[in-house]
Amino acid sequence: MISHHGLLLTGLLAWPALGNAAVRAHTRSCRCLPTEECWPSPAEWAHFNSSVDGSLIQTTPLGTPCHAPSYDADVCDEFREEWNVPEIHYQSSSSVMAPWFANGSCDPFHPIPKPCTLGNYISYAVNVSHPGHISRALAFVTAHNLRLVIRNTGHDYQGKSTGAGALGVWTHHLKDIQIHPHHQDAHYTGPAATLGAGVQAFEAYQAADDHGYQIVGGECPTVGIAGGYTQGGGHSALSSRYGLAADQVLKWEVIDGAGNFLTATRDNEHSDLFWALSGGGGGTYGVVWSMTSKLHASTPTSGLNLTFTNANISQDTFYEAVTLFHSHLPTIVDAGVMSIFALTNTTFGITPLTGPGIPVAELESLIQPFRDDLDTLGIAHTMHTGQFDTYLDQFEAMMIDVPVGIAQYGGWLIPRSVVRENNAALTDACRQITENGGYFVGVGLNVAKGPGEVYNAVLPAWRDALIHTVLSTPWEWDNGHEMLVNQYKMTHEFVSLLERLAPRSGAYLNEGDFLQPNFQQAFYGENYPRLRRVKAKYDPNDIFYAWTGVGSDEWVGDDADGRLCRAGGHDLVSQEGYGYY
């Protein structure tokens, strides 16, 4: 009890301007922080820990060996080398890859004497291995008015998988994979896989490949396939052939906000939950336990990459090539090819084209008109092509590793009408972005779907999109002012340049600007009001919150300490009617 009051005192001393009454009012409309009296006592944490079979982990930030008093040069040097690769982060119960949200509170890039603080990291995590662990965690945060974070791999760019004073539900170890050669329901007959919430793309790819299949997953092998990725939509090198990851889902097993273990399919009584979880954003409607998705018969897969620079040509000629590439993209993606391409003001790279079921000769002939254009413009380029037995082989040989923790992001979906009708203006925007320090990545695809073909909450703008753009600015650990300038630039210059070309389009919620104005419309479009109603139904106590998630606009983060509060200071809802699993 003494240490408990000690913590409260620290909290009060940090805000001397607040009187007692203010603090009390605060705690009613805000989630509890470790510095407050409402925070569970050590005995309550211990009791909770035994209720989840001893799986509770108190956060020690990953970067602790890089700071006094725990400094360890060998470990820290290794961390500094590895901080930009995902592995160490997803093996941790608390670390996140997005540097803005890690907020410099404990990492290898700050002075050793600066002590580590929890900052924006979660306080505790439940290392889940049973559905009951999840429902008990939900009951505990509900009873104690704590912030909840669902954390899988920590890849999220929007800060969804972290939060000050939160209890994390850590799904990383839910690695179960089941292959069903003969799934059958009213809408689909064929092979499927059930993936535990912690399965990562590389594990799903391998399991599918082992059985003669391929599965829609992302370009980064370590993203969690059933987590934020598929729940947010999920684009893939296979998407021009099969659609988005959310389009593949057949069934979700999920623990809702009241602690009930539910099965949601397109046709059962929880079809509204099925609809919302399939593209309506992670961390919002429930905690996913497993996902059952379509598998596709393995196909030989071709790959092609192509690069050139601005050497020996004018900038006008360089950007003219970009215009021409965009003009050829519709034909390329309509053939079932997905293209990643990257642009700076000096380099252009197709990295790569992926052609599932498309012979490499056909891939080469799809790119030939662009190569002819390059010849006409006098641009020398390098090209590599390959024919592989499977998608997995192509992926391993040609997909580029994406480093993490090196940038801040934003994006916009470019409809094909822009390329058809306004291609020069698109190039002007690309040019302004790349000449002002922005890095431009395009994901060229065709994920159009006919009416009724899929039933999900994917942002409708995806169906008209030709290019999902991912813009970024470089991250520097010791230049906070410049990072804020870059954020302003991203929101008010880079993204708005693209937005102006297609204001009725939108942005991919997983790879957009976390400060996107009017994010409800941009990330969710016309689905927002219905998604909000589904959240209300399955999260009656409003415990799910994720930055830019549906309903997140009803909360505000307190800048000083990361405290999460009801916008407008409304009292938190009553906590009755809790159904234990």
Ligand SMILES: Cc1cc2nc3c(=O)[nH]c(=O)nc-3n(C[C@H](O)[C@H](O)[C@H](O)COP(=O)(O)OP(=O)(O)OC[C@H]3O[C@@H](n4cnc5c(N)ncnc54)[C@H](O)[C@@H]3O)c2cc1C
């Ligand atoms: C290097 C890199 C490459 C990427 N490549 C691609 C790509 O090719 N295609 C693409 O579409 N996206 C890509 N992304 C974006 C990626 O889809 C998102 O970052 C996504 O949020 C990652 O999901 P996660 O579960 O692995 O991450 P986490 O950060 O652990 O989780 C992200 C969010 O999902 C929620 N969530 C996670 N698990 C669950 C669960 N079981 N139940 C409910 N909510 C859950 C969390 O609450 C959080 O809100 C990439 C990101 C990175 C960093």
Ligand SMILES: *[C@@H]1O[C@H](CO)[C@@H](O)[C@H](O)[C@H]1NC(C)=O
């Ligand atoms: C939870 O209990 C387990 C088993 O007793 C223990 O190893 C672990 O340290 C406990 N966690 C916390 C945060 O006390």
Ligand SMILES: *[C@@H]1O[C@H](CO)[C@@H](O)[C@H](O)[C@H]1NC(C)=O
């Ligand atoms: C989490 O639980 C898994 C078993 O589900 C175990 O293998 C792993 O070591 C645990 N991790 C931590 C950090 O406790």
Ligand SMILES: *[C@@H]1O[C@H](CO)[C@@H](O)[C@H](O)[C@H]1NC(C)=O
């Ligand atoms: C292109 O692919 C080849 C393998 O086919 C690879 O060696 C090369 O590094 C790739 N180049 C780029 C720019 O991705």
Ligand SMILES: *[C@@H]1O[C@H](CO)[C@@H](O)[C@H](O)[C@H]1NC(C)=O
């Ligand atoms: C640019 O010109 C120089 C000199 O003529 C030549 O050596 C170089 O190969 C050229 N580079 C490209 C990419 O065309």
Ligand SMILES: *[C@@H]1O[C@H](CO)[C@@H](O)[C@H](O)[C@H]1NC(C)=O
């Ligand atoms: C290219 O962009 C950089 C900023 O990233 C800028 O400093 C440089 O002047 C630009 N060069 C040209 C030719 O636009």
Ligand SMILES: *[C@@H]1O[C@H](CO)[C@@H](O)[C@H](O)[C@H]1NC(C)=O
């Ligand atoms: C980072 O920490 C500072 C205080 O050091 C705080 O003002 C800011 O809100 C924090 N940002 C995030 C994203 O947590």
